[in-house]
Amino acid sequence: MSAKTEFQGFLRQDGRKGIRNTILVVYLVECAHHVAREIVYPYRKQGVHLIGFSGCYPNQYAFDMMARLCTHPNTGGVLLVSLGCESFDRRGLARVVIDSGRPVETLVIQERGGTLTTVDQGQTWLEETLAELEDTTARVTMSVDELVVGAICGGSDATSGITANPAIGRCFDLLVDNNASAIFEEGGELIGCEQIMADRAVTPALGEEILSTMEKTARYYTTMGHGSFAVGNSDGGLTTVEEKSMGAYAKSGSSPIRGLIKPGDVPPAGGLYLLDIVPDGGARFGFPNINDTAEIAELIACGAHLTLFSTGRGSVVGSAISPVIKVCANPETYRRMAGDMDVDAGRILEGGATLDEVGEEIFSQVLAVAGGEPTKSESLGHQEFVLTYKSFEPIGPACLPV
Amino acid sequence: MPDKQSGLLLRISDEDNVYVLLRGLNAGDSLKLGEQTVVVENSLELGHKIAARDIAAGEKIVKYGAPIGSAARDIRAGEHVHLHNIKSDYIPTYTLNSETD
Structure with missing residues (x-):
């Protein structure tokens, strides 16, 4: 086997190592999907990915999946987009991400003044966080x-x-x-x-x-x-x-x-x-x-x-x-x-x-x-x-x- | 796995009673199976199976050396082995109503 078995990765504060430095924009109910997609769209080729959960009813599996994905070693930062009235535990998820040392922000559409202002604030956060990740993420041999x-x-x-x-x-x-x-x-x-x-x-x-x-x-x-x-x-x-x-x-x-x-x-x-x-x-x-x-x-x-x-x-x-x-x-x-x-x-x-x-x-x-x-x-x-x-x-x- | 390759027909495991086609065949093409020459009735795409020998109704169809279903009726050597003549021993295979044979 001649292939090189070492390469450069990204070191997370929890000690895990990733091969990508992705920002996730996460809608927490289908009603927040469009707003989240609009936030991502101009940045979709800059390592910003859209994920989400459509349901309004709570589900432990969906929460645990989200917790794992938002703290995955390839994930560098997380923007949560909530309509505001869904049952997903947005505060619990934000806490999991904070505890992992990653930047996280939560935008509640009902509190932020609707679609346009939320998209605007989400994109401002993305601009700042993309620059921050570029500067601060530690590179590491993997x-x-x-x-x-x-x-x-x-x-x-x-x-x-x-x-x-x-x-x-x-x-x-x-x-x-x-x-x-x-x-x-x-x-x-x-x-x-x-x-x-x-x-x-x-x-x-x-x-x-x-x-x-x-x-x-x-x-x-x-x-x-x-x-x-x-x-x-x-x-x-x-x-x-x-x-x-x-x-x-x-x-x-x-x-x-x-x-x-x-x-x-x-x-x-x-x-x-x-x-x-x-x-x-x-x-x-x-x-x-x-x-x-x-x-x-x-x-x-x-x-x-x-x-x-x-x-x-x-x-x-x-x-x-x-x-x-x-x-x-x-x-x-x-x-x-x-x-x-x-x-x-x-x-x-x-x-x-x-x-x-x-x-x-x-x-x-x-x-x-x-x-x-x-x-x-x-x-x-x-x-x-x-x-x-x-x-x-x-x-x-x-x-x-x- | 494909070590018993003859270019057209692949028998994945020695116990198999079906061959896998390594290229597509047209209706009317003939095919040599040991001593026998078989004429293909319908066009067949690459990857489809044909019987390596006569298989009686109820017999297991063996591919990869493992049973992959049972013959739903008698199958002649060289015949296409598919939805019309074998069935799953686990869960029936779903087909679109508009495409049922």
Whole structure:
């Protein structure tokens, strides 16, 4: 491996290190969305990202997600935009951000005189804070073992499971060998893989936890009456959810599974982790994650500095907060959509590269992007974000052995 | 994984009873499966599966060396293996009403 494993990052006052220095503008209910978007718009290419929560009813999961995202190592400062009457605990969230040492401001639209004055005050704050962050954020050397990397697939087809996903798996093995943390997510997309995953757990008790999580998953999706499977998946040659799962599972590589975490749990040390994204308790708020973006947000809440995204049909999404590296599985899709893709894994099918070579290429890209090089979706301004209602119980002691 | 590659057909694992197409095929193209030559009935996109041998109704469909569903009816060697002839052993696959075969 010739790639340099050190790069320059940003040091936060809580001691964590980020690879971007992003300011988040956060709407705390849909009614504040437009104002927040107007504040961001002129600054959207200057590292100011828009995220938010639409609901007016309170939800502990949404609060905890926001707390994690607003204190994510890639986040440098936070502007909260509240209508004023929603149930989101804006003071509690502001306190979490202040305690982390980051600059934070809260604008309550009803107290600031409405749309125009709030937009104006928000932009004034952004001007000052962008300059302040530029001057005051400490730069620091970071090495690969300090990285947290997530993996997800979206717009899958039958090539995903034979090119991009196993190539991401090779990259995950390299990351874990270098003592980085690698997280693969479990939605309905691992149904059918329960036993082979449990067999890879570092302890039998963790294996049991994985099996019971997968039982929960199958039960939840059965209640919803719909597997994690979109129409485009079958156009692309996938027929059943378990077939899609086998392909998705290849993203995990071959390292032992060191822990089972839930959204917002940050891996305590290097190694491979499985992220359980299916809510606990009965099916209450609808589908576990309504789309790929909701899943990426959860990986980021677990500390992911960047996310590897495998696609066959051709997804164009990126993300707020953490860059997304797009690995295209299908050579025909790559030729059509090269401007959106960072890695051409489809050439494996046409004899242009081996899985190991593409795995190493993804690993090199991880280091380059961690060092500041923008991904395709970042350059194109993609900053998708979704957060919905969910509920989780804390993980049990068997989930993080050692 | 794709180590049993012959250019057109990929058998991912030795136990698999389906092949994956590495390029698209047009209706009327012929395909060699061992001794047998099979004519493709409908155009097929890259990534779709065809039966590597005759598969009886109820038999498991095996890909990646793992079951990915069961045959809903008898499937001949060389036939397209998809929504019309196999079903999930977990959750039924959703299709748009306007596109149902």
